[in-house]
Amino acid sequence: xxxxxxxxxxxxxxxxxxxxxxxxxxxxxxxxxxxxxxxxxxxxxxxxxxxxxxxxxxxxxxxxxxxxxxxxxxxxxxxxxxxxxxxxxxxxxxxxxx
Amino acid sequence: xxxxxxxxxxxxxxxxxxxxxxxxxxxxxxxxxxxxxxxxxxxxxxxxxxxxxxxxxxxxxxxxxxxxxxxxxxxxxxxxxxxxxxxxxxxxxxxxxxxxxxxxxxxxxxxxxxxxxxxxxxxxxxxxxxxxxxxxxxxxxxxxxxxxxxxxxxxxxxxxxxxxxxxxxxxxxxxxxxxxxxxxxxxxxxxxxxxxxxxxxxxxxxxxxxxxxxxxxxxxxxxxxxxxxxxxxxxxxxxxxxxxxxxxxxxxxxxxxxxxxxxxxxxxxxxxxxxxxxxxxxxxxxxxxxxxxxxxxxxxxxxxxxxxxxxxxxxxxxxxxxxxxxxxxxxxxxxxxxxxxxxxxxxxxxxxxxxxxxxxxxxxxxxxxxxxxxxxxxxxxxxxxxxxxxxxx
Ligand code: SF4
Numbered sequence: 060x061x062x063x064x065x066x067x068x069x070x071x072x073x074x075x076x077x078x079x080x081x082x083x084x085x086x087x088x089x090x091x092x093x094x095x096x097x098x099x100x101x102x103x104x105x106x107x108x109x110x111x112x113x114x115x116x117x118x119x120x121x122x123x124x125x126x127x128x129x130x131x132x133x134x135x136x137x138x139x140x141x142x143x144x145x146x147x148x149x150x151x152x153x154x155x156x157x
Numbered sequence: 158x159x160x161x162x163x164x165x166x167x168x169x170x171x172x173x174x175x176x177x178x179x180x181x182x183x184x185x186x187x188x189x190x191x192x193x194x195x196x197x198x199x200x201x202x203x204x205x206x207x208x209x210x211x212x213x214x215x216x217x218x219x220x221x222x223x224x225x226x227x228x229x230x231x232x233x234x235x236x237x238x239x240x241x242x243x244x245x246x247x248x249x250x251x252x253x254x255x256x257x258x259x260x261x262x263x264x265x266x267x268x269x270x271x272x273x274x275x276x277x278x279x280x281x282x283x284x285x286x287x288x289x290x291x292x293x294x295x296x297x298x299x300x301x302x303x304x305x306x307x308x309x310x311x312x313x314x315x316x317x318x319x320x321x322x323x324x325x326x327x328x329x330x331x332x333x334x335x336x337x338x339x340x341x342x343x344x345x346x347x348x349x350x351x352x353x354x355x356x357x358x359x360x361x362x363x364x365x366x367x368x369x370x371x372x373x374x375x376x377x378x379x380x381x382x383x384x385x386x387x388x389x390x391x392x393x394x395x396x397x398x399x400x401x402x403x404x405x406x407x408x409x410x411x412x413x414x415x416x417x418x419x420x421x422x423x424x425x426x427x428x429x430x431x432x433x434x435x436x437x438x439x440x441x442x443x444x445x446x447x448x449x450x451x452x453x454x455x456x457x458x459x460x461x462x463x464x465x466x467x468x469x470x471x472x473x474x475x476x477x478x479x480x481x482x483x484x485x486x487x488x489x490x491x492x493x494x495x496x497x498x499x500x501x502x503x504x505x506x507x508x509x510x511x512x513x514x515x516x517x518x519x520x521x522x523x524x525x526x527x528x529x530x531x532x533x534x535x536x537x538x539x540x541x542x543x544x545x546x547x548x549x550x
Contacts, residue, residue, distance in 0.1 A: 115286025145285035
């Protein structure tokens with residue numbers, strides 16, 4: 060929840076609620092981008108940008124190199140797959156065994 | 158993979174370790190002249206940092222004169238038992254779908270954890286995001302969906318923005334059980350605790366990403382301790398340690414930002430705005446191990462009372478003491494190392510945790526359990542030896 064996961068904005072899905080589709084290593088999910096868009100810019104202007112996503116909200120811009128390094132770190136910390144699965148499923152029915 | 162090579166950059170790591178060694182020697186020499194031979198105690202506040210430190214064995218790279226104190230910055234770890242009991246009670250109401258991050262499922266309450274409540278029939282679902290909880294509320298209009306809102310400032314904007322979206326969309330069967338906590342009062346409590354003598358801080362990178370640098374100024378100005386906002390890669394940690402040591406060496410106390418590539422001086426203003434709109438400071442809030450800390454939690458403002466599970470439903474709100482023999486409080490304050498707790502690796506293991514520090518991968522006890530030789534540590538505890546661990550595999 061605290062480390063976040065980097066993803067790339069690929070399209071805007073719901074302009075009113077500031078929702079965008081973000082791609083994380085091939086997995087796409089809808090993410091709120093309200094905290095990373097400036098009021099005087101259109102959400103479309105952010106397509107292609109990398110962001111750091113915390114619990115479904117983009118909280119910071121990243122450059123691509125930083126994004127890749129963070130992805131590598133998460134993989135090394137063993138947090139990547141779990142986060143990705145949760146992201147994709149949204150709601151998980153069963154607790155994963157340790 | 159180009160990036161991974163760069164990220165593992167062993168040359169830079171080696172240079173930083175040498176620099177840390179030189180600075181430490183020089184600081185310890187200065188101190189010895191003044192008759193002070195106490196080791197340097199540096200706290201990494203954030204559980205994410207704790208995890209990186211263990212994963213990469215950073216403690217073993219450091220000179221013996223540096224002790225890292227693993228702070229309380231893991232929101233799951235400081236969730237008190239009474240709040241878990243309240244969560245279980247809310248989740249057990251027949252009309253409720255209770256939603257939570259997976260990390261919180263195993264945290265023990267006084268009778269059961271959410272995982273056990275689920276096994277007993279409560280409708281508890283793990284979600285990745287509060288937005289997933291809101292979606293469940295839309296799909297289940299005849300049920301009440303409660304989201305277990307947890308975390309420091311990193312996750313506060315997400316909860317606040319979800320609540321505002323629920324309001325905009327006219328969703329009335331959605332509420333938050335708010336357990337958000339604030340970083341600054343927690344650090345203040347640690348600094349004010351006479352048991353603890355810290356020499357410097359690594360401050361949490363993603364909390365700072367939201368709140369910015371300014372809120373940490375009091376650490377440098379009032380408490381005269383160096384503080385460095387730190388990223389999560391092993392090299393970030395080594396570099397930040399170097400920066401803290403340089404400040405100590407030069408007699409400076411400042412707020413420095415090592416994680417500039419993510420943390421802006423001003424923080425994230427839409428995030429801050431969302432927090433301000435939805436939440437107000439509680440007079441006090443209980444943190445496991447630290448007890449009641451003034452102004453350490455937030456609650457939902459009156460204007461949004463209809464989204465507050467604590468006002469929609471009766472909540473006992475009792476303080477429940479930790480089980481006998483559990484030493485989480487002492488570990489959280491750095492007074493003992495996790496393996497020195499009598500329960501470590503005995504009754505308290507990740508599958509059946511007694512304390513929350515054994516639950517989350519960011520908790521110090523779980524990190525020791527995962528990354529060190531537990532049998533060797535247990536033998537060491539029985540022998541009663543202290544000091545720095547050498548039992549890592
Ligand atoms: S070993 Fe268990 S009981 Fe002891 S401090 Fe750690 S979490 Fe608490």
